[in-house]
Amino acid sequence: MEYGGGGGGGSSTGGDSSDKKKRYHRHTALQIQILESTFNACPHPDEKTRMQLSRELGLAPRQIKFWFQNRRTQMKAHHERADNCALRAENDKIRCENIVIREALKKLVCPTCGGPPIGEDCYFDEQKLRFENAQLKEELDRVSSIAAKYIGRPMLQLPPVQPIHMSSLDLSMASSYGGGGGTSSRMMMMNHPGSSLDLDLFTGSAIGASSSTSNPDPLFQHPVHLSDMDKSLMADIATNAMDELIRLVQTNEPLWTKGSSKDGMEILNLDNYKRVFPRPSDTLKNPNIRTEASKASSVVMMNSLQLVDIFLDSNKWVELFPSIVSKSRTIEVISSGMLGSQSGSLQLMYEELQVLSSLVPTRQFYLLRFVQQIEQGSWAVVNVSYEVPQYSSYINSRFKAHRLPSGCLIQDMPNGYSKVTWVEHTEVEEIALIDRLYRDFIHSGLAFGAKRWISCLQRACERSASLMMNNAPSHDLGGVIPSPEGKRSMMKLSQRMVTNFCSSINPSNGNQWTSHSGMNEFEVRATLHKSTDPGQPNGMVLSASTTIWLPVSPQNVFDFLRDSRTRPQWDVLSNQNPVQEVAHISNGSHPGNCISVLRAYTPSQNNMLILQESCTDTLTSLVVYCPVDLPAINIAMNGEDPSYIPLLPSGFIITTDGHNEIITSSQLNTDGASTSNTDVVSNDQGVTSTGSLVTVVFQIQVSSLPAAKMSPESLATVNNLITNTVHQIKASLNGSSTATTTNNLIN
Numbered sequence: 001m002e003y004g005g006g007g008g009g010g011s012s013t014g015g016d017s018s019d020k021k022k023r024y025h026r027h028t029a030l031q032i033q034i035l036e037s038t039f040n041a042c043p044h045p046d047e048k049t050r051m052q053l054s055r056e057l058g059l060a061p062r063q064i065k066f067w068f069q070n071r072r073t074q075m076k077a078h079h080e081r082a083d084n085c086a087l088r089a090e091n092d093k094i095r096c097e098n099i100v101i102r103e104a105l106k107k108l109v110c111p112t113c114g115g116p117p118i119g120e121d122c123y124f125d126e127q128k129l130r131f132e133n134a135q136l137k138e139e140l141d142r143v144s145s146i147a148a149k150y151i152g153r154p155m156l157q158l159p160p161v162q163p164i165h166m167s168s169l170d171l172s173m174a175s176s177y178g179g180g181g182g183t184s185s186r187m188m189m190m191n192h193p194g195s196s197l198d199l200d201l202f203t204g205s206a207i208g209a210s211s212s213t214s215n216p217d218p219l220f221q222h223p224v225h226l227s228d229m230d231k232s233l234m235a236d237i238a239t240n241a242m243d244e245l246i247r248l249v250q251t252n253e254p255l256w257t258k259g260s261s262k263d264g265m266e267i268l269n270l271d272n273y274k275r276v277f278p279r280p281s282d283t284l285k286n287p288n289i290r291t292e293a294s295k296a297s298s299v300v301m302m303n304s305l306q307l308v309d310i311f312l313d314s315n316k317w318v319e320l321f322p323s324i325v326s327k328s329r330t331i332e333v334i335s336s337g338m339l340g341s342q343s344g345s346l347q348l349m350y351e352e353l354q355v356l357s358s359l360v361p362t363r364q365f366y367l368l369r370f371v372q373q374i375e376q377g378s379w380a381v382v383n384v385s386y387e388v389p390q391y392s393s394y395i396n397s398r399f400k401a402h403r404l405p406s407g408c409l410i411q412d413m414p415n416g417y418s419k420v421t422w423v424e425h426t427e428v429e430e431i432a433l434i435d436r437l438y439r440d441f442i443h444s445g446l447a448f449g450a451k452r453w454i455s456c457l458q459r460a461c462e463r464s465a466s467l468m469m470n471n472a473p474s475h476d477l478g479g480v481i482p483s484p485e486g487k488r489s490m491m492k493l494s495q496r497m498v499t500n501f502c503s504s505i506n507p508s509n510g511n512q513w514t515s516h517s518g519m520n521e522f523e524v525r526a527t528l529h530k531s532t533d534p535g536q537p538n539g540m541v542l543s544a545s546t547t548i549w550l551p552v553s554p555q556n557v558f559d560f561l562r563d564s565r566t567r568p569q570w571d572v573l574s575n576q577n578p579v580q581e582v583a584h585i586s587n588g589s590h591p592g593n594c595i596s597v598l599r600a601y602t603p604s605q606n607n608m609l610i611l612q613e614s615c616t617d618t619l620t621s622l623v624v625y626c627p628v629d630l631p632a633i634n635i636a637m638n639g640e641d642p643s644y645i646p647l648l649p650s651g652f653i654i655t656t657d658g659h660n661e662i663i664t665s666s667q668l669n670t671d672g673a674s675t676s677n678t679d680v681v682s683n684d685q686g687v688t689s690t691g692s693l694v695t696v697v698f699q700i701q702v703s704s705l706p707a708a709k710m711s712p713e714s715l716a717t718v719n720n721l722i723t724n725t726v727h728q729i730k731a732s733l734n735g736s737s738t739a740t741t742t743n744n745l746i747n
Helices: 016-020 029-041 047-057 061-106 120-151 166-178 183-189 207-214 228-250 270-276 280-284 304-311 314-320 389-394 436-443 450-466 484-505 554-562 630-637 712-733 736-746
Strands: 256-258 266-268 289-300 325-336 345-353 363-375 378-385 399-403 406-412 418-430 514-516 524-531 539-550 579-586 594-600 608-616 620-629 650-656 692-703
Touching: 029 047, 029 061, 047 061, 228 325, 228 345, 228 363, 228 378, 228 406, 228 418, 270 289, 289 450, 304 314, 304 363, 304 378, 304 406, 304 418, 314 325, 314 450, 325 484, 363 399, 378 399, 418 450, 436 539, 436 692, 450 608, 450 620, 484 579, 484 594, 484 608, 484 620, 484 630, 484 650, 484 692, 524 712, 539 712, 554 608, 554 620, 554 650, 554 692, 554 712, 608 630, 620 630, 692 712
Parallel strands: none
Antiparallel strands: 256 266, 266 289, 289 418, 325 345, 345 363, 363 378, 378 406, 399 418, 406 418, 514 524, 524 539, 539 692, 579 594, 594 608, 608 620, 620 650, 650 692
16 A cells, blocks of 8 residues: 555655655554454544554554545445446346247247237337338428428418429429529529538538438448447447547657647657557558548637537538538447436447548548547547448448547637547558649648648537627628528528538549540549439439649638639639629638628629638638529528528639648658648648649539430530639639649649
């Protein structure tokens, strides 16, 4: 037993170092006998008794006090072990009785008909049908109320068969916003699958949930059957991962080294990490595996309980990180927490992570997500890969990724804020080569690192918090300033547009991109997908994308594309006519984080407006827009439900190219990607770079028939649209001579 002082504490050799060592004392057999007899008579002696024992045994009162405390703890642990053994024995007894009863039930005979009784499978099938029936009824009531709003009379006046025919309802709704023909009207008529994000409550109606109905994923066709042994193993893995995450978060040097003084990201020192956390597999590690490990922290405008609730809901998780998480599903809830708290929650999940470009494949994971409350107002969330053998064939074999203990520590701060420290640690085996445009961006640790997660989280929380502010927009539509309900409706509509845009980069239905180079100096990729979601017109949508490199800082590119005054320089649909911002809603501290309603002065489209949202964080910027007619905008501005306003967004994604002066490939433990030191420019977001990667995405409806194919005419239309847009952007930002130099640098 260890004590910091008192009599009988052992000898000392003298000197400063020996004085600092803790002294140890072992009680004699007589002392222990007297203490035990006193404990049996009175486990909680008062001060007078402790003083008497101190005099009799020659021990300090502090030693007497500590001995009784330790003895009580030991006795409590002994009783708990005994109770656990008794409960375990009782549990085994009940389990055996249950098995006997089940076997006896199988041999029963129905007294009425002489046949076997109804089995438990029939019971569960009936419960399943009742649950599905309740869901369908709820969906019918929701669609009926929405349809009644547009038709102008209650659905009860319609024939009974009408409420369940979604296709006719959807097409009629689409025609009310469709307008005339042409590319502009086709872009306006079709909405990509999805539903809106409730900004302040995060309702969890993620886009992936609806699209999975029309395009079922094999993963959710056959549920995982986990035994008690599997769940016990998962709990052990999650607990060990949580311990490692907490140590990684709370330790700085020598485990972590500063990556850049500007971006605040820290890089894991692999040699020191292997010494602290040795793994048997390290000696047999594939030399082609590359490690990405980083840490970053920031203060966000949301408290810890709200964040934990979002992190445990896979749909809310997608809504919170639409630019990173392309798909997320909860496969099995292993544990739902303790005593009504989220602490102790453990889930088996499937997740796909993306970079917003068709050139970068998604990273797929089966992982365990475990939540634990460290103390009051402090939570930890850990993610760690877990292999599910029956679904290993669905993982992309060209890019294998394994997530080591990663996650975040959330600590409450005053005024509803939280400090979030994020750790990302992944081992990647890239059998196929990464496209040269994104090689440095990915190898620098910026594409999937902690800095990107924390930046997206900070931006999403800021956007949600702006909904609670009562500031009015600087411009209004038709002289009517939107009410708080109108602002909320406009933000929901715009958020749905951004979510649909992000999901179109890596469609959840599994469609692959097809390359169509043509005569361009850059590659255009296209994919065709079908939309059959309730409330949207049936038909085929063609998505086309290309990525270019520009020797201009990401901030300058973002300012150029989002500004309504410079829009005629690149927007081919405006025909170089001036564009006016008629409504403006700020949703963040940065002036570029806003929602705008734009009007282009074109004689043929007097009733056509453009809904645009621009948003930026330290690593990624988005400019997303969609043609919407005036009646639809008025619906949202008046505070009505905008869920069924058709949207087919297009836009731009701007990121740094990853050429960084301070963070090098050796610091990031990558496979040796070179870092250029030429033409370095500095943006205002904290990353020093040689230029920007700009991804251009256009979507058009090519047919209202669900079985339509990708035609040469549609490809030619979208190819010309992208080509003209890219050429005008290059000419405006670089000049024709600079554009030629850019292509030479890329090649």
